[in-house]
Amino acid sequence: MKKPIHHKDAWLLVDCLREPDRALRLNDDDWNALISMARAEVLIGTLAHRLKDKKLPKDIELNVKDALVKAEYKMRTAMWEVDCARRALASYDGPVVLMKGSAYGAMAIEASKGRSIGDLDIMVSEGGLKQVEELLIQAGWEWVKEDEYDDAYYRDHMHELPPLIHKDRDRMIDVHHTILPKTARPNPDAKAMLADAIQLEDGHYVFMPEDMICHCAAHMMADGDLAGGLRNLWDMHCLLTEFSTAAGDFWLRLKKRAEHHQLWDAVHLSARHANALYGTKIPTDWMLWTFFDDWIQKRLLARNSIGQQTRKFLRFGFYVRSHWLRMPPLMLAKHLFIKWKKGQKK
Amino acid sequence: MHEIRITIGHASFRICSAWPKVIEQLETYYAAYPKPQIVDFTVRLEAISLLRRYIRPSVMIDGDFMLPEAAPLPLEQALLGAEMGMNLQMALGWYRQLILHASSAEKDGRALIMTGESGSGKSTLSALLGNRGWRFMGDEFAFIDLDSGFAVPYPRLISLKNQAIAAMEQECPNARFGPLLKDTPKGDIRHMVPPIDAIRKMDHSAKPAMLLFPRFGFDAEIYDILPSEAFMRLTHASTNFVALGEVGFNTLTRFVCEVPAYGINYQSGDEAEDMINKLWDKL
Numbered sequence: 001m002k003k004p005i006h007h008k009d010a011w012l013l014v015d016c017l018r019e020p021d022r023a024l025r026l027n028d029d030d031w032n033a034l035i036s037m038a039r040a041e042v043l044i045g046t047l048a049h050r051l052k053d054k055k056l057p058k059d060i061e062l063n064v065k066d067a068l069v070k071a072e073y074k075m076r077t078a079m080w081e082v083d084c085a086r087r088a089l090a091s092y093d094g095p096v097v098l099m100k101g102s103a104y105g106a107m108a109i110e111a112s113k114g115r116s117i118g119d120l121d122i123m124v125s126e127g128g129l130k131q132v133e134e135l136l137i138q139a140g141w142e143w144v145k146e147d148e149y150d151d152a153y154y155r156d157h158m159h160e161l162p163p164l165i166h167k168d169r170d171r172m173i174d175v176h177h178t179i180l181p182k183t184a185r186p187n188p189d190a191k192a193m194l195a196d197a198i199q200l201e202d203g204h205y206v207f208m209p210e211d212m213i214c215h216c217a218a219h220m221m222a223d224g225d226l227a228g229g230l231r232n233l234w235d236m237h238c239l240l241t242e243f244s245t246a247a248g249d250f251w252l253r254l255k256k257r258a259e260h261h262q263l264w265d266a267v268h269l270s271a272r273h274a275n276a277l278y279g280t281k282i283p284t285d286w287m288l289w290t291f292f293d294d295w296i297q298k299r300l301l302a303r304n305s306i307g308q309q310t311r312k313f314l315r316f317g318f319y320v321r322s323h324w325l326r327m328p329p330l331m332l333a334k335h336l337f338i339k340w341k342k343g344q345k346k
Numbered sequence: 347m348h349e350i351r352i353t354i355g356h357a358s359f360r361i362c363s364a365w366p367k368v369i370e371q372l373e374t375y376y377a378a379y380p381k382p383q384i385v386d387f388t389v390r391l392e393a394i395s396l397l398r399r400y401i402r403p404s405v406m407i408d409g410d411f412m413l414p415e416a417a418p419l420p421l422e423q424a425l426l427g428a429e430m431g432m433n434l435q436m437a438l439g440w441y442r443q444l445i446l447h448a449s450s451a452e453k454d455g456r457a458l459i460m461t462g463e464s465g466s467g468k469s470t471l472s473a474l475l476g477n478r479g480w481r482f483m484g485d486e487f488a489f490i491d492l493d494s495g496f497a498v499p500y501p502r503l504i505s506l507k508n509q510a511i512a513a514m515e516q517e518c519p520n521a522r523f524g525p526l527l528k529d530t531p532k533g534d535i536r537h538m539v540p541p542i543d544a545i546r547k548m549d550h551s552a553k554p555a556m557l558l559f560p561r562f563g564f565d566a567e568i569y570d571i572l573p574s575e576a577f578m579r580l581t582h583a584s585t586n587f588v589a590l591g592e593v594g595f596n597t598l599t600r601f602v603c604e605v606p607a608y609g610i611n612y613q614s615g616d617e618a619e620d621m622i623n624k625l626w627d628k629l
Contacts, residue, residue, distance in 0.1 A: 005347055028383040032360060036388045039410035039439075059358070059384040062442055069441040073589040306347060306362050307388055307410060 006033070007305035010230065013037040013047070014277045014301070017234065020050040031060055033305030040307035041230045045071030045114030071114045075105055078117035081171050082106060085120060086203055088139035092132055095205040097123040097197045099176065099215060103206040104235070111238035116231075119163070119172040125194055126177040133161060133175065141166050141173060149338060157183050157327070179215045180223055183327040188218065188261035209243040209250075210257035214267060217258070221266040225315070225322040229300040230277075236270045237278040244281070251283050273297065353380040355484070355500040355548045356443075357436060361428055363391040364399060368424040375425070375503055375524055375537060378545045387411075387439060389431035394418050407431045411438035423527050426535055429505055436487060436500075437585040443489035443498055444590060444597045447583040450483035450497055451475040456555035456629075457497040458622070459488050459605070461583045467562035467618070470510040473538065474615045475622070477518050482544040483552070492590075492597050495604065496551040501544040503537040511536045513615060555629055557607040560618060564611035568621055571607040 012034055016023045026034065038044040048067035056064060082102050089096050098106055101117035124132050141164040143151075154162040160176040178190035193215075197205035207215060216239060220232040244250045258267040272287055273296060274280040299318050302311040309315065323332055348369040349362040363369055368391055390408040393399035403421035409431050419427050436445065448461035449472035458480075460468040469485035476482025483499035491498055503524070506514050511534060515523065524537035557576055571579075580598055581587050587594045608625055612618040 031384050032388065036410055057384060059382075059386065063386055066439060066441040070439070070589060073591065076591070306349075306360075306390060308390065308392075308408075 005304050005306060007037075008310065009298075009301040010037050010041065010303040011301060012305070013041065013043065013303070014230065017043065017047060017050060018277070018279050020054060023051055023056075024054060028057075029305075031057065035060070035063060036305065036307035037303050040303055040309075042116050042228065043231055043234060045074070045116055046231075046234055047114070049114035068114065071116065074116055075112070077171075078102055078105055078120070081120045081169070081173075082204065083202070084139075084166070084169070085122060085136075085173060088141075089132060089135050090203075092124070092128065092135060094125050094128045095194055095197050095199070096132075097194065097205040097207060098200075099123055099179075099207070100219070100235075103212065104238075106200055106202070106204060107206060109238070110242050111235045115235075119174055121174045121176060123176040123179070123190075123194070126190070129161065129175065129177055133164075136164055136173065136175070140168060144172070147342075149342070153335070157181060157331075179218050181326050183331060184222060184325060186218070186222055186262035186266070188214065188263060192260070209239070209246070210254050211261075213239050213243065213254060214258050214261050214263045217266040217270040218261075218263050221269045222263065222325055223322070225319040226296070226299045227315075230303075233270065233274050233277060233300065237274040237280045240271060240274060240280050240282065251286075269293075269296070273300065277301075350376065351381050351383070351385055352376045353382045353548070354432075354502045356489070356498055357387070357440065357500065358382040358385040359432055359435070360385040360388045361391065361431070362388065363424070364393055365391070365403070365421065365424070368405075368421075368428075371425060371524075372428060375522070375539055378539070378542060379548075387432070387435035389428060389435060391424055391427050391431065407434070409435055411435055417531065419530070422525070423530050423535075425503075425524055425537055426505075426527055426530055426532070429503070429537075432502065433486065440489075441586055441589060443491055444587065444594055444601075445585045446488045446490060446580060447486070447585065448488040449485045450488040450499065451480040452483055452497075452499075452550075452552040453480045453626070455552055457483060457488075457552035458556050458558065458626070459497060459554055460558045460560055461488075461580065462559050462561065465562065466560050467510075467612070468560055469505065469507070470513065470562075470615065471560055471618055471622075473504045473506070473510075473514055473540075474517060474619065476541050476544060477521075478619060481547060482540050490554070490597055490601055491551060492593050494551070495554070495597065495600055497554045498551045499544070499548055501540045501548050504540055506536050506538055508533045514538060517615070554601065554605045556625060557602075557605045558622070558625075559607070559609040561609065561611045562618075563613065566613065566617055566621070567609075567611040568625065569609045571609050573602040573607070576602040576607040 038047040044067045048064040051064050099121035101115055102120050104112035144163045144165050151162050159178045159181050160174050163172050163174055165172050179188050193211045196208045198208055199205050216236050258264040271282045275282045299314050304310050347362050348366050349360055350369050350372050351360045388410050392406045392408055394404045394406045398404045404418040405424050405427045406418045407416050407427050407430055448459050449468040450457050450459050451472050462468050472485050484501050485504045487500045489498035522539040527535040610621045
């Protein structure tokens with residue numbers, strides 16, 4: 001009966017994603033730890049892509065292949081869903097912007113390789129929401145939340161409609177009109193994001209590179225509790241690495257655009273953490289490190305060698321922070337009170 | 347945290363738990379199974395909270411792949427928790443073979459595959475045949491190799507339910523049985539260690555020779571099942587058919603075209619065994 005926890009954080013996973021050749025020197029226990037951590041962080045498909053051409057132990061090679069098959073299947077399903085949405089919204093005049101995984105997949109960029117894609121996220125103008133909602137419902141999507149409070153909460157305060165689910169395919173779509181809750185402190189310029197979006201061959205739009213990075217950063221640093229943070233940070237690493245090769249003053253343009261969206265803090269934070277964990281090349285004057293960065297990094301790496309989450313109190317701290325960032329204090333109090341009362345009734 | 351590593355057929359697991367006695371129990375019943383170094387999946391049997399590790403201890407099933415709202419089990423049912431955790435890993439993470447939710451047994455180097463709804467008796471029949479001259483291959487999953495089309499065994503602990511428990515206790519009085527787990531979410535359950543030759547030959551695949559759809563509790567009857575119907579039924583009995591895409595389609599098509607399929611209705615194990623032998627002899 002062994003005691004299996006020999007890694008107390010996820011550095012092993014991060015190291016192997018950054019430098020896949022490191023995996024070639026692992027012992028059996030490390031392999032078990034690596035695979036468990038990667039699955040728990042939903043990075044197994046990404047890791048499999050990084051390892052697929054290496055000389056691997058037989059048992060690992062089979063698991064890598066399984067992960068690639070599953071990732072390909074997930075991508076196929078996600079792209080099918082993208083196409084279903086395109087057909088449902090064909091008569092809508094405004095741009096329909098694909099967000100996150102669906103966008104990366106439709107563009108077939110590095111970030112999409114092996115990436116798991118869950119729900120379909122799209123963004124349309126706030127004025128177009130009503131028409132888009134109607135068209136989706138005509139095409140078979142239905143409301144998930146029956147609860148009046150939740151429904152009103154989404155419509156009054158959130159950056160998206162309450163989630164819709166397709167009645168036959170059982171797939172969820174999130175329709176956004178901006179990238180952060182209306183109540184969050186940063187107030188990104190959604191109009192500019194839509195106006196500057198780039199059209200793909202199939203008719204869908206994606207954000208221009210700077211906006212795509214701003215959204216990725218906002219999603220990770222300004223709107224969540226950093227659950228799944230290593231995955232989001234890998235997206236960030238891929239986006240920065242791929243887009244920064246484009247034109248000379250990319251970093252300057254990115255900074256200006258982020259400031260315009262009031263997201264410079266989030267972009268800067270994500271970029272330096274991507275640099276610290278994944279070795280992303282960023283300008284030297286972006287590499288500042290504060291006391292708080294240590295805690296963010298500890299939170300990102302809170303995973304042990306059997307795939308369990310660690311650092312319960314730190315995670316709770318970031319959970320509280322995520323609500324704090326999402327809404328003003330009084331509103332937060334009211335929201336939590338109503339949620340608590342509903343919890344009591346159940 | 348304590349752990350045990352076990353190999354079942356082509357698959358291997360690491361099962362971790364904060365309770366040493368859970369791992370000791372698994373070590374007892376999985377004693378004859380190979381113990382691998384590198385594993386395919388990790389399953390965790392954890393306490394739902396620190397308090398519930400000691401007071402009314404409750405097991406949460408966790409692992410590499412998990413479902414968001416799985417209900418916890420009382421600690422006495424940890425063996426069932428391990429079983430459910432391992433099933434889940436296979437269903438959500440195994441793509442190297444086509445998974446059929448089916449039991450299987452081998453005779454003369456050829457495999458019999460049995461599938462059907464819960465309660466059809468497919469698990470019990472495989473356990474019964476395993477005691478009557480066949481090699482037990484598995485009571486829960488049969489895997490179809492994507493290249494050779496062969497059936498790959500998965501002889502985990504046999505999970506007997508409700509009436510099957512007494513039937514198998516009588517059938518195999520010398521077999522090793524786990525504790526009787528009463529009123530689990532799946533009814534009464536008792537695990538049984540498969541015959542030793544089933545464990546020794548756990549990586550011996552066999553060419554599928556017959557597909558059966560047994561139904562327990564109906565008047566005795568044997569009827570043909572067309573390949574097209576077998577195909578449709580098996581798509582529902584497979585957890586990874588859709589994900590495997592074209593390869594999965596080709597594997598299943600080949601399977602139903604090459605393997606004759608029958609439905610059998612039966613009232614008792616002896617009756618089913620007679621029907622199976624009759625059909626098998628005509629192959």
